Amino acid sequence: MLDIKFIRENPEKFKKGLKKKLVDFDVAYLLEVDEKRRLKIKEVDDLRHRHKEHSDAIAKASGNERVEMIEKVKMEKQKLEYTAFELRTIEDEFQELMYKIPNLPLEDVPEGKDERENVVMREVGEKLEFGFAPRDYFAIAKDLGLIDTERAAKVSGSRFGYIKGDLARLEFALVHFAFERLMAHGFMPIVPPVIIKEEMMQKLGYVDTEKDKAERYFLPEDKMYFVGTAEQSLVPMHADEILDEKNMPMRYAGFSTCFRREAGSYGKDTQGILRVHQFDKVEMVIFASSNTARAEHERMIAIEEELMQALGIPYRVVALCTGDTAKPSARTVDIEAWLPGQNNGKGEYRETHSSSNTTDFQARRLNIKLRRTDGKLECAHILNGTAFAIGRMIIAILENYQQEDGSIKIPEVLQKYMGGMEIISADKKI
RNA sequence: GGAGGCGUCGCAUAGUGGCCUAGUGCGCUCGCUUGGAAAGCGAGUAGACCUUAACCGGUCUCGGAGGUUCGAAUCCUCCCGCCUCCGCCA
Numbered sequence: 001m002l003d004i005k006f007i008r009e010n011p012e013k014f015k016k017g018l019k020k021k022l023v024d025f026d027v028a029y030l031l032e033v034d035e036k037r038r039l040k041i042k043e044v045d046d047l048r049h050r051h052k053e054h055s056d057a058i059a060k061a062s063g064n065e066r067v068e069m070i071e072k073v074k075m076e077k078q079k080l081e082y083t084a085f086e087l088r089t090i091e092d093e094f095q096e097l098m099y100k101i102p103n104l105p106l107e108d109v110p111e112g113k114d115e116r117e118n119v120v121m122r123e124v125g126e127k128l129e130f131g132f133a134p135r136d137y138f139a140i141a142k143d144l145g146l147i148d149t150e151r152a153a154k155v156s157g158s159r160f161g162y163i164k165g166d167l168a169r170l171e172f173a174l175v176h177f178a179f180e181r182l183m184a185h186g187f188m189p190i191v192p193p194v195i196i197k198e199e200m201m202q203k204l205g206y207v208d209t210e211k212d213k214a215e216r217y218f219l220p221e222d223k224m225y226f227v228g229t230a231e232q233s234l235v236p237m238h239a240d241e242i243l244d245e246k247n248m249p250m251r252y253a254g255f256s257t258c259f260r261r262e263a264g265s266y267g268k269d270t271q272g273i274l275r276v277h278q279f280d281k282v283e284m285v286i287f288a289s290s291n292t293a294r295a296e297h298e299r300m301i302a303i304e305e306e307l308m309q310a311l312g313i314p315y316r317v318v319a320l321c322t323g324d325t326a327k328p329s330a331r332t333v334d335i336e337a338w339l340p341g342q343n344n345g346k347g348e349y350r351e352t353h354s355s356s357n358t359t360d361f362q363a364r365r366l367n368i369k370l371r372r373t374d375g376k377l378e379c380a381h382i383l384n385g386t387a388f389a390i391g392r393m394i395i396a397i398l399e400n401y402q403q404e405d406g407s408i409k410i411p412e413v414l415q416k417y418m419g420g421m422e423i424i425s426a427d428k429k430i
Numbered sequence: 431g432g433a434g435g436c437g438u439c440g441c442a443u444a445g446u447g448g449c450c451u452a453g454u455g456c457g458c459u460c461g462c463u464u465g466g467a468a469a470g471c472g473a474g475u476a477g478a479c480c481u482u483a484a485c486c487g488g489u490c491u492c493g494g495a496g497g498u499u500c501g502a503a504u505c506c507u508c509c510c511g512c513c514u515c516c517g518c519c520a
């Protein structure tokens with residue numbers, strides 16, 4: 001949610017931002033409702049003030065006088081209740097409008113309509129020459145008996161997978177490695193809840209539309225949502241709190257399973273484990289002040305790149321354009337890993353990381369404040385970014401580290417987390 | 431899942447229908463005092479919204495949402511959280 005005062009005082013800036021995000025919104029109408037709302041608040045406050053005074057007077061009166069006063073105040077109360085009801089109606093409409101408004105893009109976000117206008121900032125890492133036709137990760141993994149989606153379909157349905165054997169170990173190697181690196185960068189590792197209250201999901205702004213809701217798993221009996229990322233569990237951790245600028249930035253690294261219904265992607269990426277209903281991820285969440293949020297975002301991107309470089313996987317950094325940036329985000333930068341086995345062995349980039357600066361957008365609805373060193377309060381700035389989406393990192397490793405004989409080399413930095421193992425091969429059957 | 435108890439200003443506590451514009455203690459901030467410090471004394475110590483150039487002022491918030499009442503921290507209902515006991519359980 002944006003600050004209505006900002007909108008009221010900077011309507012032109014606001015309109016410009018909305019236009020960049022390709023959001024059609026009647027600003028004049030919002031300001032009209034806001035005006036009505038403020039007048040009605042004044043009216044209700046005044047009526048209530050009088051009502052309180054009269055009630056206090058009753059306490060001091062007695063006998064007939066008292067009875068008469070009560071009768072009179074009863075009449076006034078009806079008027080008050082009706083006016084309060086009018087206010088509530090206006091407030092409801094006002095809030096509904098406010099919830100529709102997306103976060104505004106930062107100035108350095110490239111303007112554009114959709115993902116085709118995203119801007120590649122840089123390509124890093126050398127794409128390997130294999131000397132043979134690099135294969136698709138899924139073919140490699142099936143040959144080695146490391147991914148089983150057929151039995152997963154039997155047990156759970158489509159878009160699930162069993163990740164087996166040395167690949168299961170590789171998952172934990174990745175988690176372990178990510179945790180160690182992130183801790184060195186001042187992150188606190190966290191294993192958060194993966195089921196959260198409806199109230200929190202609403203405040204995060206992830207179930208504002210039917211389309212949003214269709215993407216989430218919901219438990220109606222408990223009125224709870226499964227998280228689609230640890231961010232949804234880590235950000236509301238500080239709901240209704242006032243953080244201290246002295247403790248900023250607060251950096252969290254959450255490991256969680258992520259649940260996604262993939263409602264809008266029927267028929268897309270149906271093979272393998274690239275797009276599944278359930279995967280594990282190490283996610284970064286940072287709480288920062290308005291002064292440092294931007295630098296923290298750069299830092300977060302740098303960490304993502306550091307992790308990719310440590311694994312030796314070529315990637316490119318992509319700045320999402322205004323039209324492709326999600327509602328709560330003011331700026332989003334993705335990392336796409338090079339997957340040499342895709343596109344019939346010609347290779348292609350696929351998204352593995354995404355980091356967003358949501359500025360104070362999420363914090364306002366979740367009521368997360370920050371006490372600045374000068375004593376003033378502001379809404380906290382919140383950022384989130386991927387450290388490792390495990391499934392997709394496994395894919396990237398399988399394709400980039402495949403050998404001609406069908407085995408997989410293990411990236412050097414991960415070997416120590418797998419008991420010194422260097423190669424995953426079909427030799428030992430489990 | 432069953433029974434009971436509790437949720438008040440940063441912390442601790444008082445408050446069981448109008449004297450609560452929520453008292454007191456601690457903590458914190460500022461000032462006085464002091465060679466300096468402690469103690470002492472004095473003042474201040476939430477947030478949201480409305481109004482204002484600002485000051486002032488008004489409204490709301492005693493876990494949350496409703497309700498009863500002219501009037502609710504206080505009474506009623508539901509929800510959330512915590513604690514104790516029992517049951518179940520990794």
